Amino acid sequence: MSRSALDAYANGAAWWDTAISDIKKNEIIIRGYPIEELIGTLSYGQMLYLLLCGEVPSVKKARLLESVLVAGADHGPRAPSIAAARMAATCGISFNSCVATGINVLGDIHGGAAEKAMQLFYQTKLLADADPSRDLAQVVAEQLDQMEKQGEKLPGLGHQLHDADPRISRLYALARPLVEEGEISGIYLQMAEQFRHQLELRKKRKMTMNVDGAAAAIQCELGIPAEAAKGIFALSRGMGIVAHAYEELQNRVLIKGPCPNREDLVRYSGPALRHLET
Amino acid sequence: MSRSALDAYANGAAWWDTAISDIKKNEIIIRGYPIEELIGTLSYGQMLYLLLCGEVPSVKKARLLESVLVAGADHGPRAPSIAAARMAATCGISFNSCVATGINVLGDIHGGAAEKAMQLFYQTKLLADADPSRDLAQVVAEQLDQMEKQGEKLPGLGHQLHDADPRISRLYALARPLVEEGEISGIYLQMAEQFRHQLELRKKRKMTMNVDGAAAAIQCELGIPAEAAKGIFALSRGMGIVAHAYEELQNRVLIKGPCPNREDLVRYSGPALRHLET
Amino acid sequence: MSRSALDAYANGAAWWDTAISDIKKNEIIIRGYPIEELIGTLSYGQMLYLLLCGEVPSVKKARLLESVLVAGADHGPRAPSIAAARMAATCGISFNSCVATGINVLGDIHGGAAEKAMQLFYQTKLLADADPSRDLAQVVAEQLDQMEKQGEKLPGLGHQLHDADPRISRLYALARPLVEEGEISGIYLQMAEQFRHQLELRKKRKMTMNVDGAAAAIQCELGIPAEAAKGIFALSRGMGIVAHAYEELQNRVLIKGPCPNREDLVRYSGPALRHLET
Amino acid sequence: MSRSALDAYANGAAWWDTAISDIKKNEIIIRGYPIEELIGTLSYGQMLYLLLCGEVPSVKKARLLESVLVAGADHGPRAPSIAAARMAATCGISFNSCVATGINVLGDIHGGAAEKAMQLFYQTKLLADADPSRDLAQVVAEQLDQMEKQGEKLPGLGHQLHDADPRISRLYALARPLVEEGEISGIYLQMAEQFRHQLELRKKRKMTMNVDGAAAAIQCELGIPAEAAKGIFALSRGMGIVAHAYEELQNRVLIKGPCPNREDLVRYSGPALRHLET
Numbered sequence A, B, C, D: 001m002s003r004s005a006l007d008a009y010a011n012g013a014a015w016w017d018t019a020i021s022d023i024k025k026n027e028i029i030i031r032g033y034p035i036e037e038l039i040g041t042l043s044y045g046q047m048l049y050l051l052l053c054g055e056v057p058s059v060k061k062a063r064l065l066e067s068v069l070v071a072g073a074d075h076g077p078r079a080p081s082i083a084a085a086r087m088a089a090t091c092g093i094s095f096n097s098c099v100a101t102g103i104n105v106l107g108d109i110h111g112g113a114a115e116k117a118m119q120l121f122y123q124t125k126l127l128a129d130a131d132p133s134r135d136l137a138q139v140v141a142e143q144l145d146q147m148e149k150q151g152e153k154l155p156g157l158g159h160q161l162h163d164a165d166p167r168i169s170r171l172y173a174l175a176r177p178l179v180e181e182g183e184i185s186g187i188y189l190q191m192a193e194q195f196r197h198q199l200e201l202r203k204k205r206k207m208t209m210n211v212d213g214a215a216a217a218i219q220c221e222l223g224i225p226a227e228a229a230k231g232i233f234a235l236s237r238g239m240g241i242v243a244h245a246y247e248e249l250q251n252r253v254l255i256k257g258p259c260p261n262r263e264d265l266v267r268y269s270g271p272a273l274r275h276l277e278t
Helices: A005-010 A044-053 A059-071 A080-088 A095-104 A113-130 A136-149 A166-180 A187-203 A211-221 A226-251 B005-010 B044-053 B059-071 B080-088 B095-104 B113-130 B136-149 B166-180 B187-203 B211-221 B226-251 C005-010 C044-053 C059-071 C080-088 C095-104 C113-130 C136-149 C166-180 C187-203 C211-221 C226-251 D005-010 D044-053 D059-071 D080-088 D095-104 D113-130 D136-149 D166-180 D187-203 D211-221 D226-251
Strands: A016-018 A021-024 A027-030 A266-268 B016-018 B021-024 B027-030 B266-268 C016-018 C021-024 C027-030 C266-268 D016-018 D021-024 D027-030 D266-268
Touching (some): A016 B226, A027 B166, A044 A059, A044 A226, A044 B044, A059 A166, A080 A095, A080 A226, A113 A136, A113 A226, A166 B027, A187 A211, A211 A226, A226 B016, A226 B044, B059 B166, B059 B211, B080 B095, B080 C080, B095 B226, B095 C095, B095 D095, B113 B136, B113 B211, B166 B187, B211 B226, C016 D226, C027 D166, C044 C226, C044 D044, C044 D059, C044 D226, C059 C211, C080 C095, C095 C226, C095 D095, C113 C211, C113 C226, C136 C187, C166 D027, C211 C226, C226 D095, C226 D226, D044 D226, D059 D226, D080 D095, D095 D226, D113 D136, D113 D226, D136 D187, D166 D187, D166 D211, D187 D211
Parallel strands (some): A266 C016, B016 D266
Antiparallel strands (some): A021 A027, B021 B027
16 A cells, blocks of 8 residues: 555545644634634643644643643753754854754654653553453563563663652652542553562662653553654753753853863874875 | 853853753752752743743743743644644654754744844833833834834734734733733733834734734733744744644655645746756 | 763763864864865765765765765755755745755655665675575575565665656666776675566566665665765755755745645644534 | 735746756756766766756866865864764764754854855955946955944954864865966955955954855855855765764764763852742
């Protein structure tokens, strides 16, 4: 089956087909709702969820999503995303392009663990649902066995800097009452903890969730697709990127590189001086 | 005075100096606040304002800011920002890079009028404050005179598609009660309306605010710096960009260009067939 | 083994370590050579190869590389890379950011087949070298068997538009004499043709190389690493992106979206008009 | 006069109108030439010039352009463009997106002086041509007077690091014989030197051309439009960006920020620890 856009159009598909918005003269419809009914009524978290997932989430769910967005908003200029945006701000490009420069690096490795963890969690849920005779702990153990065999790392655990990240316990504390109230199921929070706990037993050393892992569990609770995780993080870290690029812009310093001009920070390890043969 | 980063460092400045955040082991401080006290307490709008402007705004101010963010969130795939992100999603790059592609084009012209309008509004306020003997209408008239002389266009007015944009009246209706309650001064809303009204009289035809103009007035009311406007719009339209890129990703269509392969949409107007001289 | 940059630095590694260039006051050394000996001596293709691979290639090899760069330089505004850059040029961002917008979409799918084909070719070569008792045709057949089993598509074959791409025969005609002169081995050109030919026999229909496939074979002949392919294509298509963005910039048209405002080109398929419950 | 793309289309313009290339089934025409006649015939410099300016330049002119491209190709990881691309390479995004990240920062300040210098040179030429009674020295003096009055800095002079940049004398040495042969006029080289020399006399200290200034003079000699300068530099520095991002990719290090985690490199200067009022 062809996945060519040209073939789809030849077969009658519209070139640009969207269920997100309908834009006409003096009319902006978002997922069926007139925009003027959403402005001032929906929070940022509700609007993002409506655009991405198609329905308006409850206020409590949206607040939980915003908690995740706030948690990831900044990690200072040592983070490549923040540094890249700040360096861009000293190079004379449009401010939004500085922001894009920072967001462009939030890939598989820098914040991308949430997507991998969500994929694992959703898949584990499918396996657990498929065979109700096994409990969650068993399914998690099987998943860990398989990951071990394939040399895969469990996503969402460990951090270069933190081993008791203050964001994690806070996010958990915010999610727990929503489980009790039935707003979210709690299954993915439980699952994330199972993965962490069982790996700790296997490795015989303390394992800690990182903010990607906690965000992943909560985003699964909210029914957000795994493939959307990098986009959500872009809007979360995006806040910090905007603020840092703006701060650097105010410095009015020109062409700031990554580090000062010092011998211990940059090393040339290539061939010694030589000349072209003539 | 040198603006070189190297010179500043030679004179004792830290290479990376920030008043936004302090990141240490198991400690993330944002503008003085421990992050765990912000997560679940601040809304997206409050967190963005804190990061950018240094203080936590009131809930009402933050809601007004979120109204602006919601208003600009999407304008469908005919907008270059949305189309660029959707095309990127068919080309096999990281999802965040699709988002960056869309945000990269939100420049001076595509959403950038808000910054120009804010600069005008802040400057007009300074002029009005400097000479209390003139009323706002006079200062606005002088500004319009000068812009006319220099052939400058008033930013924040008119739209390719809308002439009664439903977002504008809604944003005004949300802002008005906050003026009455003293949350915001109302001076910039009044000023924007003065500019629109006086230009209408000069041009002798209906002039309508666009969403950039209304956003500019509200952002001035909130004390947001003009130079930050493109960053805020990046996080507003960013929501639509994330949703549209995700939707296109789900189509699993490959290499979608801007329009179907039809003769009426692409025209070659270069030299007729020729050959290199040999 | 940790792959953390912080750990490496803690163990004595330089933070920025490069074998490419050494920059000191009034001295720019590239791979050991003073830059002033390279300027005017090396062609673009030679300089790119020196920077990327560490040594200056022969003039003939560099010309072959430039042939590949010229071949991929443009495919008109229906290509997402070109369209994205042109749309960016109507949005008011820095010209280099328009170029970056175009290059940002040259990912796995849009031009990325060359990398996959190069990986396949290099791997096939290793397999052939490991067991001299089998001839190339046998090794290729085994690779095709395995790809078939795993449902993988052979990269570098087929095109949305062309079935006798004029670039392919030209590139082959340029490479052939270099095989005869011993400049390149010819093994990868032969291998690419074997893959194409055997697949044709299996599928019982005409299969044609595309420009990614031909570029891949030539780049393998030149000893370029597979993972560098997307970077090379960025500098090839980059020429077209620069020219098209510049042309669009000269139009001075504002906010050009992907297609005209016509009902047959954009379709909304979301929910019918609805209102928030209150 | 409207500059709206929608209005132009309503008046009969093609949506995508280009004089650069015509792409049909099995036919790729570049500025009138079939692509297969260009591949292997044109160098990179010739192809870039043809795409951008519409005609094939002489081999000597194209070589001079390539000299400029080679001269700007790399300035090591202390340059923001190189560092941004290397950091991106540790973050898990597509290789071309690493390249785009680097190119995205080559704005008005980082490499952008060439454009400003070219604008000045072209404008000075117009003034000189308009009144043949004044010699070049007089026109340059008037331009310097005016720039002084307006507080403008002469673009293309001075460098953070170099004061006798080895690239400059080499580029001049390559250009000189082409003046003698009549390939280029030499007027812009002379003009650049006049500007440098007169400023030196005014400032009473040594002033040196930088690589942007020398590139500007040569690009004017070649008839390249000023507004295209950033695109050309993108393809010049693009070589270094590709090589450095590839080198960093090979390190397989994860999330490398701008500098090591040391107290003397990052400083927090914001408010002391505080808590939200409740």
